[in-house]
Amino acid sequence: MCRLALKTASKPFSPYDVLTAMEAMQEGYDGSGLGLVLRGVKFTDFTYRTQDPILSGIAHTEAAYHRLDAFMQEKGFQLKYDHEFDVDFKKIEAQDRYKYFLRVYKLPASWKTYAADEVEEQLMLNRLELRKNGEDHGGDLTVFSFWPDVVTIKEVGWPLGIGKALHLNDDRIEARVVMAQGRQNTNYGINLYACHPFFIQGIATMTNGENTAYVPIKELLTGMHYPGYIGYQSDSEVFTHILHYVHKRLKLPLETYKHVITPLKTEELNMHPQGDFLKGMRNVCRRMIIDGPNCVIGSLQDETCIMVQDHKKLRPGTVGGKKGEWAMASEMCGVDAMIPDRDRSHDFQPMRENTVIIPPDRKEMKIWSQFDPYPLPQVA
Amino acid sequence: MVSIRSIPSTPSSLTHLDLQWIIKHREDRFTLCGRCTSVCPKEAIFLTYRRQRMPKLDILKKKRSSEYRTFTGIRQRTEPANRCIGCGMCATVCPNEAIGPEPNPNDPRVRLLHNDKGEAWKRGGRRNFRGSLLDRIMFTRISMLTDPALDAGRHEFQLNTLLGRVLSPEEFLRRKATGGWIPPVREIFPFIIGSMSFGALSPNMWLGLLQGVAYCNEVLGIPVVMATGEGGCPPWVLKSPYLKYIILQIASGYFGWDEIIRAIPDMQCDPAAIEIKYGQGAKPGDGGLLMWFKVSKLIARLRGVPEGVDLPSPPVHQTLYSIEESVMKMIQSLSMAWGFRVPVYPKISGSTSAKSVLNNLVRNPYASALMIDGVDGGTGAAYNVSMDATGHPIASNLRECYLDLVAQGKQNEIPLFAAGGVGKNGNVTQNGLALIMLGASGVHIGKYMMQSAAGCLGSEQNRCNVCNLGICPKGITSQNTKLYRRLDPDQVAERVADTFMAISTEMRKVLAPLGRSQSLPIGMSDAIGIDDAAAAEKLQIKYIC
Numbered sequence: 001m002c003r004l005a006l007k008t009a010s011k012p013f014s015p016y017d018v019l020t021a022m023e024a025m026q027e028g029y030d031g032s033g034l035g036l037v038l039r040g041v042k043f044t045d046f047t048y049r050t051q052d053p054i055l056s057g058i059a060h061t062e063a064a065y066h067r068l069d070a071f072m073q074e075k076g077f078q079l080k081y082d083h084e085f086d087v088d089f090k091k092i093e094a095q096d097r098y099k100y101f102l103r104v105y106k107l108p109a110s111w112k113t114y115a116a117d118e119v120e121e122q123l124m125l126n127r128l129e130l131r132k133n134g135e136d137h138g139g140d141l142t143v144f145s146f147w148p149d150v151v152t153i154k155e156v157g158w159p160l161g162i163g164k165a166l167h168l169n170d171d172r173i174e175a176r177v178v179m180a181q182g183r184q185n186t187n188y189g190i191n192l193y194a195c196h197p198f199f200i201q202g203i204a205t206m207t208n209g210e211n212t213a214y215v216p217i218k219e220l221l222t223g224m225h226y227p228g229y230i231g232y233q234s235d236s237e238v239f240t241h242i243l244h245y246v247h248k249r250l251k252l253p254l255e256t257y258k259h260v261i262t263p264l265k266t267e268e269l270n271m272h273p274q275g276d277f278l279k280g281m282r283n284v285c286r287r288m289i290i291d292g293p294n295c296v297i298g299s300l301q302d303e304t305c306i307m308v309q310d311h312k313k314l315r316p317g318t319v320g321g322k323k324g325e326w327a328m329a330s331e332m333c334g335v336d337a338m339i340p341d342r343d344r345s346h347d348f349q350p351m352r353e354n355t356v357i358i359p360p361d362r363k364e365m366k367i368w369s370q371f372d373p374y375p376l377p378q379v380a
Numbered sequence: 381m382v383s384i385r386s387i388p389s390t391p392s393s394l395t396h397l398d399l400q401w402i403i404k405h406r407e408d409r410f411t412l413c414g415r416c417t418s419v420c421p422k423e424a425i426f427l428t429y430r431r432q433r434m435p436k437l438d439i440l441k442k443k444r445s446s447e448y449r450t451f452t453g454i455r456q457r458t459e460p461a462n463r464c465i466g467c468g469m470c471a472t473v474c475p476n477e478a479i480g481p482e483p484n485p486n487d488p489r490v491r492l493l494h495n496d497k498g499e500a501w502k503r504g505g506r507r508n509f510r511g512s513l514l515d516r517i518m519f520t521r522i523s524m525l526t527d528p529a530l531d532a533g534r535h536e537f538q539l540n541t542l543l544g545r546v547l548s549p550e551e552f553l554r555r556k557a558t559g560g561w562i563p564p565v566r567e568i569f570p571f572i573i574g575s576m577s578f579g580a581l582s583p584n585m586w587l588g589l590l591q592g593v594a595y596c597n598e599v600l601g602i603p604v605v606m607a608t609g610e611g612g613c614p615p616w617v618l619k620s621p622y623l624k625y626i627i628l629q630i631a632s633g634y635f636g637w638d639e640i641i642r643a644i645p646d647m648q649c650d651p652a653a654i655e656i657k658y659g660q661g662a663k664p665g666d667g668g669l670l671m672w673f674k675v676s677k678l679i680a681r682l683r684g685v686p687e688g689v690d691l692p693s694p695p696v697h698q699t700l701y702s703i704e705e706s707v708m709k710m711i712q713s714l715s716m717a718w719g720f721r722v723p724v725y726p727k728i729s730g731s732t733s734a735k736s737v738l739n740n741l742v743r744n745p746y747a748s749a750l751m752i753d754g755v756d757g758g759t760g761a762a763y764n765v766s767m768d769a770t771g772h773p774i775a776s777n778l779r780e781c782y783l784d785l786v787a788q789g790k791q792n793e794i795p796l797f798a799a800g801g802v803g804k805n806g807n808v809t810q811n812g813l814a815l816i817m818l819g820a821s822g823v824h825i826g827k828y829m830m831q832s833a834a835g836c837l838g839s840e841q842n843r844c845n846v847c848n849l850g851i852c853p854k855g856i857t858s859q860n861t862k863l864y865r866r867l868d869p870d871q872v873a874e875r876v877a878d879t880f881m882a883i884s885t886e887m888r889k890v891l892a893p894l895g896r897s898q899s900l901p902i903g904m905s906d907a908i909g910i911d912d913a914a915a916a917e918k919l920q921i922k923y924i925c
């Protein structure tokens with residue numbers, strides 16, 4: 001099982017804090033890898049403007065690193081900052097690591113005329129092109145994300161060990177949202193792309209559990225022929241893509257996600273004030289119904305954080321915190337470790353109908369129920 | 381050696397050893413009650429006087445001789461028209477277990493003589509092939525440690541499926557916002573009672589099925605629907621609230637549709653769906669065929685024809701010029717008849733051309749589904765050669781169509797229904813779920829329902845299979861009152877309920893260890909495997925051994 005930890009705070013903090021918190025949850029995990037997504041990023045060596053995209057990944061050879069450089073230059077991206085990790089390669093299990101890159105770019109001048117949608121599309125296509133470039137060269141280049149204000153780090157090994165190897169405790173990077181996951185996908189072959197959190201166009205999710213409806217969902221997403229819906233080295237990647245599809249492409253309110261992945265039963269929808277619409281949604285999104293024990297933790301571009309559970313088997317998941325600072329984790333001890341000084345009586349473990357939201361203002365935890373009225377006017 | 385002419389032998393003469401079923405009787409148990417001979421639907425046996433030699437030895441006179449005794453015994457007729465069909469009714473009625481048919485283990489020559497007077501062999505029933513690829517598909521992805529299995533008895537399972545055209549989410553939202561037409565979609569149980577016409581089935585059978593279906597829906601909460609087959613629907617059903625459980629079929633003879641159309645203004649509810657039959661798995665290229673002796677007064681009234689005439693439907697719809705035209709005319713006009721509130725879908729026989737039909741339907745916004753009937757489908761009457769050798773097995777046909785939809789991203793939009801051999805050896809849930817995991821949204825079951833709910837005696841060993849002759853010994857497929865009174869509709873209804881309760885339990889028993897409960901696992905091909913490498917490759921599932 002994967003251990004999951006998310007911390008969101010109004011004041012930026014070091015990702016290393018979350019890694020140490022994960023140590024509290026070490027029982028029952030294999031600690032085979034680390035996936036980290038940071039938002040609301042602050043560099044001590046550089047004043048970052050949030051609209052500039054950050055490219056995160058690993059160059060496995062020098063040649064790949066140069067190819068990356070050339071590629072970005074040719075596309076017209078202007079390098080503004082290249083974060084030099086202080087890496088202790090001896091502490092990294094994998095041998096073929098040339099450079100962990102984390103680079104801030106300025107958008108090409110020719111993109112000035114692009115609408116926001118177009119910029120988002122192009123950023124994704126650029127990431128995919130780079131990924132393909134790496135795959136075409138024997139996998140010598142791994143690109144995790146290319147998006148404003150998002151940093152992704154993934155590596156094989158014990159999470160805290162990786163944190164130490166990359167010297168994440170040197171406080172040179174801080175963030176307002178940190179998502180961390182402590183396992184490589186050991187159900188299948190080890191592949192850096194198979195490690196959560198998964199990312200697409202500003203949306204990131206991580207999951208613990210097995211999605212038994214994976215194959216039909218994957219086939220549906222693949223059949224959409226949308227360029228970003230690729231990969232699927234892990235059964236959990238579909239959760240990210242469904243959230244992206246519902247929220248970003250269908251442009252439906254966030255409440256819809258839960259109604260898509262675990263819709264209410266017909267009898268329940270018959271009583272629901274917007275039951276007719278939701279029944280229709282359930283039919284048209286039927287192939288996106290998930291199954292299996294899953295707890296999904298996600299974050300959006302505006303730093304909203306969410307947690308949802310599957311409909312039945314409910315992997316553990318707890319949310320707790322206080323005004324300005326919240327934590328979500330797969331174990332209660334993980335929340336304890338991230339925010340010890342909170343009122344524990346307000347901790348919440350979402351049930352099958354709940355979506356837990358921490359809005360960007362971080363004032364309070366919101367709990368939505370699928371039985372609540374659905375914001376239909378927003379859809380129209 | 382005697383001259384050949386002194387032996388009663390013609391090219392068509394047979395002995396009882398040439399028949400497929402040989403009657404075994406035990407004289408020591410005979411009471412001469414005559415029940416077997418009177419119940420036999422084929423008049424295959426008769427009571428006759430026999431003579432038996434009793435050897436006699438007179439020791440004192442040192443003489444051997446014979447005495448003869450006369451007794452009444454059973455004799456089996458050998459003319460093909462009266463051949464024993466192995467139905468076993470004689471055994472059923474025998475108070476003494478004195479008689480019964482046994483399959484002939486040798487090669488029965490009778491099959492070479494089923495063409496008397498140039499008439500090729502026609503029969504009812506099934507394909508007479510016991511093999512089943514579906515029986516070999518196993519559910520191999522078991523949830524254990526990576527995710528806990530479910531409890532089939534305690535957890536809640538969503539077993540239903542959708543029948544009807546499903547829009548893409550984008551189109552659904554667009555139409556919702558603009559008040560556009562949302563195609564009708566029915567939530568139904570994925571095992572559907574396949575089309576068997578009111579003419580083919582006896583009134584008691586039909587009534588029993590309908591009662592059972594209503595009970596499943598209204599008491600058990602299992603939303604079972606049944607299809608009528610060609611030939612209409614009794615007027616009292618058309619105007620009843622039970623019509624919502626019925627899929628009305630329109631086929632090339634259009635039999636019964638005057639009555640249906642006239643009843644529309646009086647209908648209390650809409651039918652579950654309309655099935656347009658273009659083909660049937662058991663006899664592709666043939667229309668329906670109701671033999672004259674099944675065209676009773678009631679059937680004649682329903683179909684709007686004179687009594688006692690053969691009712692062959694044309695092999696194709698008369699209006700059919702091209703698939704585009706047919707789809708346009710038939711689907712649209714039938715949708716229109718019910719104000720676009722009823723799903724309308726075509727049924728075709730399994731064929732290598734199924735994909736082309738499907739691709740046409742994908743482009744037709746009114747087509748609600750596609751039903752493919754494989755070669756193992758049953759029928760009330762067909763030529764033996766059609767049944768045995770014409771058509772396409774369902775598994776690969778369905779899979780190809782499903783994968784074609786997947787490639788287009790349309791698998792949620794046009795549901796595929798499959799039929800033909802589901803439960804042919806009794807493994808109805810296994811077969812149905814295998815097809816669902818290969819991509820079917822549901823399956824139609826006909827023969828299995830007759831066997832399970834009404835005690836049909838037919839088997840793939842060519843047992844009985846005389847549904848075409850109106851002599852159904854169980855009263856299932858006969859319009860002869862004497863025969864169909866044997867069948868109690870209430871008991872059929874009870875068995876329908878038993879059958880669906882058991883299928884629903886078995887579905888949970890399969891889905892629980894697969895870790896699936898939230899939706900029917902349509903296309904969950906990672907969960908199944910087969911012990912045949914070539915089949916596994918063709919179906920794109922795992923090879924297991």
Ligand code: SF4
Nearest residue numbers: 420464465467468470
């Ligand atoms: S098995 Fe059926 S057909 Fe054969 S003799 Fe008995 S009753 Fe007649």
Ligand code: SF4
Nearest residue numbers: 836837838844847852
């Ligand atoms: S019992 Fe009736 S329905 Fe069954 S095979 Fe025989 S004739 Fe046909």
